[in-house]
Amino acid sequence: MDAFEYLVSLGGVARVGLLRANGHSPAAIRKLAAAGASQPRKGVWALPTADPEYLKAVLTNGQITCASAALRYGLWIKDKPARLHLATRHCRGKGFIRHGYTRFPPPEAVPLAAVEDTVIHALTCLPEVDAIAVAQSAMRNFGVPRRLLESELSADYYGSARRRLAKADGISESVPEISARLLFESAGLEFRRQVEIEGVGRVDFLIDGWLIVEVNGYAFHSSREDWRKDMARLNAAQVLGYGTLSYAPEQIWNTPGRVVAEICRMLQRGRGMDQVRGHILLDHTQTRRRMVA
Template identity: 25%
Template sequence: MSGRDITEAVRSGHLLRLRRDRYARVPIDEDVAEAVRVGGHLSCLSLLKSMGIFVLVCTGLHVQITQGTSRIRKPKFRTTRLHWNPVRECETIHAAHLHDALRQAIRCQSARAALATLDSVLHHKLMTLNQLEGVFSTLPARYGVLLSLVDPTAASGPETFMRLILRALGLRYETQVHLPGVGYVDFLVEGWLIIECDSKEWHEGWDKQVEDRHRDIAAAKLGCVTIRPLASEILHDSARVRESVASVIEVLGPRFMPDAVRNSSKTRSSVSCTRAKATILAKLEEL
């Protein structure tokens, strides 16, 4: 396009001028537009959230600024966070490299939230474990504890948080277990307790409620008890959920024989909380 063509497109509203030599077709995502207007790239929690990766909380815009960039404009909002000195060169005009976005997101969140983000990246196959190790090689050594806890079988943020709750309780559990007549369940704990991490997104509507009830009855026929803590409570009131799970185990645990259920399950992964893993959890609390 010639300069005259660009000027006419801006006047007619077909193009939006963000900054010098930076134009966007209308409509454009507001976060992307603001990041480019400031002089940077959409990054960190803002970029990951836009990609469908789990982010617990993102209250402001995150923008990556390359060192040496001139004429940085003042952000419109006080909550905007500017990140400097990326490791990887940006592949697009508007978005940071995933490596840098994830590296920044690890440092901008609590340890548990960061772990849920890491699980989500692996689950969606946006990175391999080796590539994730490359991200951690650019972080302080203390963050390495997170890498030892990642699990790509976690299909959602609440599942990551629940996994940490079960580890803290020292319970044996299996993730994404297939039970005859039931299908896959999120967690099978001590061979008899099924925990489903229900969220409004995936369990809304009467048809879904009917399906869940049929699954619970089928599980009961196998000798399993099913509990469904709300995703919102798992994420924001983990102490209450942990207390509830511990109470169920204490009251009902002695009545169940786990071997029959465990032998009939087809599991993708099985984890037992050892003393070493308990030590890892303690380090997680320190981050």
């Protein structure tokens, strides 16, 4: 791989020191100019097609982190950040959200903070739903140990971050489900998550033991077969006497008051005791079978 190809592999921007450390001679590096690269700052080479966030990070001597890094790692997050999040060891530069030092070795070559630092910064910076989602997806998809995160957040001033981390319990399976959980908790509803109902399958939420609430994710009903299966599940639940409500993520986010009001109206209608008696629930949150009274 020549110097130009290596520069492309790094997102189009790199420091001279990195290029030389990977075997590219000063003469080979100078030839980058003939390939269209330039030096936006002494010691840095960049292509016109350079990743703009990588370029900003390199020129600022920082690392992309928090929400900006979460997107690159494929972690769960509700909204794309409006501004770049960078971790720096200095207070220079502007046009980005600044985070403090990093604790863990970053990926080789590119100016991207480690997943662990990305989570720690998210827990101290982002809105609650995004902070929980980033932490939960990092533990689930990258195997980041909870104890490691807890040990890095042991100082008193990390109290809020620790509470958010505690809510990343591995049960909810998407950002919309986490959002719904926080909404239902704030409304004082009693519910269980990811409950297996015999004859129905696993449901997102079971409120008051009889009301099923499903939060359908982005790719839901991606095929007609998925649609048929879901209709069959909801029909089976109603035949067994369960109430059912289903919401899109946008309803949870944009009209939370209406969602809670509808659930409360359903609960006021009461529970069909004689219809659901005797059906067995397998509560995934407690991993044991129960009889619904």
